[in-house]
Amino acid sequence: MAHIALLPFGSAGDVFPFLWLGRLLKKRGHRVTMIVACIFEEVARKAGMEVIPLGDAKVFEQLIADPRIWKLYEGTKMVFEFAGQSTETFLEPIEQRQGTADAFDLMLAPCTAFGARLARESLGIPLINVHLQPAIMISAHDMPVLLPGMQHFNKLPLWLRQWLVKLPNPADRFAAPMVAKACAKRDVKPPKSLWWDWAHSPDGTLCVFPEWFAKPQPDWPEGVKQWDFPLEDLATEQPLSEELRRFLAAGEKPIIFTPGSANVHAKRFFEVAYAAVTRLQKRALFVTRKLDQLPPNLPNSILPVEYVPFSNVLPQSAVFVHHGGIGTLSQGFAAGVPQLIMAMAHDQPDNAWRLTGLGAGLGLTPRSFTPDRVSSALERLLNEPAFSEAARACQKLTLARRDQAGLAGWIESRVS
Structure with missing residues (x-):
């Protein structure tokens, strides 16, 4: 059986779907290790995962204590800056296990876990990008509503929408410089666009939201697997009081x-x-x-x-x-x-x-x-x-x- 690494990035709502994936893969007999922020270590262990805890709980608490995290644009900027800064943090435990009995055979990660994609490029470990929400699948045919009023963009001519979606994006503006530094240390050519080149792994993209909620679009990348909502909420571990x-x-x-x-x-x-x-x-x-x-x-x-x-x-x-x-x-x-x-x-x-x-x-x-x-x-x-x-x-x-x-x-x- 394979040794599979799960690398969620974000809050509980970003971590729980990976617990669901981990439970599924463990039932199939695979060894599953979750590389996750240390504040989720206990939750992941209770769900039966091996865990590699990352970072300092104080850093995460400081991030969510900043009211800008819930502001339009400012919150996105903070998330991508933190994601860029976390590139090495996610990558190092993968590199440390390479060539040992604990090496990983496959990784599942969101596109913001840039260290996972760099591990694919530098170490050759297959990667499946896991997208939790349709807003990640930027499409000119179904433009996401990221700001108030953007729903009206879908009334514009297709050629104009195709131009709009290619405008500068937060990943390239706020995370790419730090990812490029990590690439340079490993003699890996950095992506021309962190978003368009690295958001969807060539090995596969898993969208855990169903077709009735967001239909697949003609400009989605190849290799997309669309599935049901995970619906993981620790109900087994935490019964009602x-x-x-x-x-x-x-x-x-x-x-x-x-x-x-x-x-x-x-x-x-x-x-x-x-x-x-x-x-x-x-x-x-x-x-x-x-x-x-x-x-x-x-x-x-x-x-x-x-x-x-x-x-x-x-x-x-x-x-x-x-x-x-x-x-x-x-x-x-x-x-x-x-x-x-x-x-x-x-x-x-x-x-x-x-x-x-x-x-x-x-x-x-x-x-x-x-x-x-x-x-x-x-x-x-x-x-x-x-x-x-x-x-x-x-x-x-x-x-x-x-x-x-x-x-x-x-x-x-x-x-x-």
């Missing part, structure tokens, strides 16, 4: 609010949520890793929790309000509940646009996320049958999952 079970059983279905696992700047989000559910006289569940950003003296109708596996609680909810991360969104689809997204940055605006296009929810910007607008949106989602019907249709599509043996076989075919 007794307090939460009692809360869910004590009254009507609550509205669930979460700003994202890494968001420690959500004080206003929860103030608005509190005002909206108070106005509507609804019960609510507030989910955040940082409980001190919640309003004080919450009534018994609102339960705060630090973490909850959404697959266990969303089927018992009325509406799901969140930031628009792809993992969070897909859990809402699986539960068949209407969703309200407050998209801030990164892939979130594009995910919100796709949700509204499916008719299964609504989207607001941070500026428009006010008590009046949120209350109005919640009333619509609670009372207009079309939203519930569309949400159930998305649920049916999400739960119609393919045999994972097909995915495992495709991955195994890339092993050297």
